[in-house]
Amino acid sequence: MNPVQLNxxxxxxxxxxxxxxxxxxxxxxxxxxVPLLEPGFYILAFGLGxxxxxxxxxxxxxxxxxxxxxxxxxxxxxxxxxSFFETTYTSFVRxxxxxxxxGILATPISIEEIIIAEVVWAASKAAAAVALMLLxxxxxxxxxxxxxxxxxxxxxxxxIAFAAVGIFFTGVIPTIDMFNLxxxxxxxxxxxxxxxFFPVAGIAKWAAIFPLIFPLYHLVELxxxxxxxxxxxxxxFNLVYLLLFASVxxxxxxxxxxxxxxx
Amino acid sequence: xxxxxxxxxxxxxxAFTAVxxxxxxxxxxxxxxxxxxxxxxxxxxxxxxxxFSPVTSGQMRVFGLDIAQDWRRIRSRLGVCQxxxxxxxxxxxxxxxxxxxxxxxxxxxxxxxxxEELLTFFALxxxxxxxxxxxxxxxxRRLQLARAxxxxxxxxxLDEPTTGLDPQSRHQxxxxxxxxxxxxxxxxxxxxxxxxxxxxxxxLLIMDHGQIVTQGRPRGLITExxxxxxxxxxxxxxxxxxxxxxxxxxxxxxxxRIIIYTQADGRLAEEVRRKFCMGSCLFRTGNLEDVFLRLTxxxxxx
Numbered sequence: 360m361n362p363v364q365l366n367x368x369x370x371x372x373x374x375x376x377x378x379x380x381x382x383x384x385x386x387x388x389x390x391x392x393v394p395l396l397e398p399g400f401y402i403l404a405f406g407l408g409x410x411x412x413x414x415x416x417x418x419x420x421x422x423x424x425x426x427x428x429x430x431x432x433x434x435x436x437x438x439x440x441x442s443f444f445e446t447t448y449t450s451f452v453r454x455x456x457x458x459x460x461x462g463i464l465a466t467p468i469s470i471e472e473i474i475i476a477e478v479v480w481a482a483s484k485a486a487a488a489v490a491l492m493l494l495x496x497x498x499x500x501x502x503x504x505x506x507x508x509x510x511x512x513x514x515x516x517x518x519i520a521f522a523a524v525g526i527f528f529t530g531v532i533p534t535i536d537m538f539n540l541x542x543x544x545x546x547x548x549x550x551x552x553x554x555x556f557f558p559v560a561g562i563a564k565w566a567a568i569f570p571l572i573f574p575l576y577h578l579v580e581l582x583x584x585x586x587x588x589x590x591x592x593x594x595x596f597n598l599v600y601l602l603l604f605a606s607v608x609x610x611x612x613x614x615x616x617x618x619x620x621x622x
Numbered sequence: 623x624x625x626x627x628x629x630x631x632x633x634x635x636x637a638f639t640a641v642x643x644x645x646x647x648x649x650x651x652x653x654x655x656x657x658x659x660x661x662x663x664x665x666x667x668x669x670x671x672x673x674f675s676p677v678t679s680g681q682m683r684v685f686g687l688d689i690a691q692d693w694r695r696i697r698s699r700l701g702v703c704q705x706x707x708x709x710x711x712x713x714x715x716x717x718x719x720x721x722x723x724x725x726x727x728x729x730x731x732x733x734x735x736x737x738e739e740l741l742t743f744f745a746l747x748x749x750x751x752x753x754x755x756x757x758x759x760x761x762x763r764r765l766q767l768a769r770a771x772x773x774x775x776x777x778x779x780l781d782e783p784t785t786g787l788d789p790q791s792r793h794q795x796x797x798x799x800x801x802x803x804x805x806x807x808x809x810x811x812x813x814x815x816x817x818x819x820x821x822x823x824x825x826l827l828i829m830d831h832g833q834i835v836t837q838g839r840p841r842g843l844i845t846e847x848x849x850x851x852x853x854x855x856x857x858x859x860x861x862x863x864x865x866x867x868x869x870x871x872x873x874x875x876x877x878x879r880i881i882i883y884t885q886a887d888g889r890l891a892e893e894v895r896r897k898f899c900m901g902s903c904l905f906r907t908g909n910l911e912d913v914f915l916r917l918t919x920x921x922x923x924x
Binding site for chain 2: 361367371374375377381382385457458461462463464465466468469621622
């Protein structure tokens with residue numbers, strides 16, 4: 360066994376972060392297009408399509424138009440998808456097919472630094488996507504300026520949490536096709552039941568524990584707070600949970616990725 | 623001081639022993655070869671040198687430092703050209719060098735200057751904007767070599783640098799390596815091509831089943847384990863076999879072919895030519911391939 364070494368962690372990870380930034384910039388048009396268009400599609404679909412079916416939503420003691428309830432959740436889920444995909448599919452391709460990590464491991468950079476770079480990069484990408492979404496949502500009145508700008512650093516923190524759980528799956532999954540499993544069993548239910556499309560208050564009592572376990576719920580809550588100015592849960596609890604989740608899976612990710620890469 | 627000092631180094635993967643107690647040393651400025659059939663443990667040995675794989679037991683010292691502790695200092699002075707293509711396919715030729723140089727924590731300006739030097743040295747100048755995916759095998763290998771040299775290493779590790787290349791590309795790689803050698807760079811090479819090892823290496827060792835079978839200078843190994851001159855005789859008759867037996871001549875009997883190892887003076891060769899070369903006889907000088915096959919056998923490995 361090769362335990363994770365703390366003295367193998369230094370700021371050198373920034374070089375790999377920069378490498379990822381360069382490849383991101385090379386196809387920036389594609390990378391920018393999705394976060395810019397996605398909120399528009401959802402708001403059109405739910406605003407025009409759904410508003411006829413639903414009067415509005417009761418949330419934190421207030422009555423909200425459905426699209427205003429849902430828009431902050433869009434921001435949080437975009438953060439989740441961006442960071443989780445980056446450290447699962449994209450990192451797996453870099454690790455397994457492109458042998459990029461093998462090449463880097465012949466330089467003075469450690470495995471620990473490679474993994475940290477992947478996670479921090481994924482969080483940065485998520486924060487960038489959220490910033491772009493705010494460019495659309497703020498003028499439309501779905502996120503209040505300037506408080507909603509806090510969603511950007513928040514997305515970085517949320518991004519770390521989802522990237523950490525992603526890199527953990529990358530460390531344990533045998534083949535790339537098997538990412539379907541965590542996506543179907545973990546990400547999709549989380550996407551649907553984290554107070555994203557309907558308030559958690561509407562969930563049966565026995566099932567109400569699930570949103571509390573899902574990190575997305577906590578991120579959605581905090582995002583809603585920064586977009587709307589009010590929320591139904593305790594922000595300190597949400598923040599602490601996200602930090603804990605990120606540290607636990609970040610640690611597990613380091614252990615399992617190291618086990619996988621070192622032969 | 624020795625650049626590499628391996629002492630009873632062992633590498634185990636679970637129950638499988640890939641490297642079984644090897645000891646060798648490489649001096650500064652030497653071109654050292656690590657030969658052996660597939661699965662002999664060459665790549666495992668190399669991976670321990672640059673700290674990719676931890677040493678199971680024994681000591682591996684590089685630049686006088688212990689790889690387990692001082693891996694970062696060692697790797698910052700190493701260049702590794704891995705067997706597999708580990709170039710970054712998301713980056714251009716030029717960026718592959720620029721970004722890789724940054725991994726060594728070198729200042730930007732220094733990396734840029736070194737990149738220009740290497741693009742020229744490996745004749746990659748007009749390909750600098752090309753994507754790595756578009757490069758031919760020879761170009762990709764040259765780029766990988768250039769990348770291994772980006773941080774001005776004191777030791778260059780080459781894991782099968784010419785495997786799969788066409789003859790033109792192989793010769794170009796050899797020329798570059800010989801030029802680097804003239805500049806005093808220490809190099810460690812693994813290869814399957816015995817002609818390559820014979821012409822490039824000052825000293826080499828042959829591994830099999832994780833152990834060192836022999837080590838020395840190429841010419842010395844040839845005279846010791848094969849001979850300076852070799853005669854290959856197709857379809858040997860019983861009289862030849864009797865002659866060999868009676869005179870206790872060093873040989874290999876391959877059934878349809880007999881290989882006779884003779885000394886340089888040529889008396890034995892003359893006699894064989896007169897008496898037994900009615901059919902097909904090949905007279906040639908002994909080479910490293912003779913040594914390799916004699917020591918590691920002729921059976922297929924995989």
